[in-house]
Amino acid sequence: MIENVLPAIYLLASVGFILAVKWMNNPATARRGVIIGEIGMLLAVIGTLLRPEVVEYRWILIGLGIGSAIGAPLAYLMPMTAVPQLTALSHAFGAMASALIGTAEFYKGSVPLGFPMGALVIETLLGFLTTTASILAFAKLQELMPTRPLTYKGQNVVSLSILTAAIVIGGWMVASPAPQWAFPAFITLALLFGIMLVMPIGGADMPTVIALLNSYAGVAAAAMGFVLNNRLLIIAGALNGSAGLILSIIMCKAMNRSFTNVLFGAFGQLATAAVGTVAQRPVRSATPDEAASILDSARSVIVIPGYGMAVAQAQHKIRELYDALTKRGIDVKFAIHPVAGRMPGHMNVLLAEADIPYDKLLEMDEINGDFPNTDVALVIGANDVVNPLARTDKTSPIYGTPILDADRARTVMVIKRSMSPGFAGIDNELYYMNNTLMLFGDAKNFVAGIVKELAGSH
């Protein structure tokens, strides 16, 4: 009986996943998408539990219980600023599951050489390397270790040799029965390569890398589908793999860089070269009450948030500023650069958390035309994404990177802790313009100061 129902259950689960991704395209339907995705997953689990070859339930149910007991509090207790870390951690667990299943399949000895073994090799390679890479990304995002790129001489050669060695052993296992040491060696190399992959990645490149790891976890699941001859796994894995891939391509484009450039850390070396040339030049600065009076007399304001806003947890104060200004009839919009923050769409989530309506959050292409008609551009914790050098200086490492045209606003105000250069290590021409005011201080405190002044002057 169940043999006849099972394909239908899996088919429905696949439809659920496809609709889940489809409904994600609009905030109005997105929550429905999550529900249909959950139903899909539930169907997949129930359908699998009902399969006749599954006879031993005890440990499965205990495992499901433990996983839920850890996962639920993790999702509810993590602060919103920690979403990138949580996502990285979640990738690590998903990938580890794929890798362990691949290992178990291998030692069962039932996987034939050739195509099935090839799928198993891909599954375990991507599974193990994504596990360590995601754990390292988590450690960097959580600041358990330095977020700057960690590089050493000959790094790319070492990393590529490790990957090549893993692929060679993998190829050997596909072609003929390999000796006993081959598989453990293969696993070790995959784990090692994952670490090598993320070591040279700096904080600002995290959006690309997290998206890429997401893609790897999906492809690993799809490869498992080939090993187990399970189409549901293939469909879900392929959806996930392409979603992650396209997001990381979008991120690369937003930084005007290629995949290889992000992964092999050429940027980090350029940056260290550029730091030395930063010269001391005079800037104009302002106090919170001066900033408040400029904002008070403006008619339109565009706020440009960056990772600094997340670090300072300034989003709720920014919401108060937004309320104070809109109450005065001032038009306030937010300009979101695609790579602002530590994962794709990071800023949107934080501003939504602070209850700022999402129709006020505009993407780069939508809002760049508005800057020339805007009275004040308020930059909070963003740096390289508003650097006009990206448009003008052909020798600059960030030349050609699409930026938000903050410099074209009538007045630019930049909240910043100090004059230190951003991730790219490049001086920002924006700070020295005649219409720019530097607001030195912690983003949260400074915005709070402005809000207080605005309240007092009313």
Next chain:
Amino acid sequence: MQSYEFGLYVFMLAAFLGFELVKRVSPLLHTPLMSLSNAISAIAVVGAILISGEKDASTFQRVLGFVAVICATLNVVAGYLITDRMLRMFRKREPEKTK
């Protein structure tokens, strides 16, 4: 061999479908999209159940399967819950008018 060939077609079509669908997602929702697709990749839970539930599995296989079930479930639960938690925060109307 035929079933692999079929599988490859399914993979190709699903990957293209994924590209087309994800291309239409606005950058506004890129973070929830990523955590949703992360949760979907935890479909590995199916493989984990199959491995650990087999009749004459070795202890080694059961242990690996058990850990894999925990990992994949954690991934599913955390992925979906955080996605939902984020999406609940996205509101269109002015906050004043909703009260």
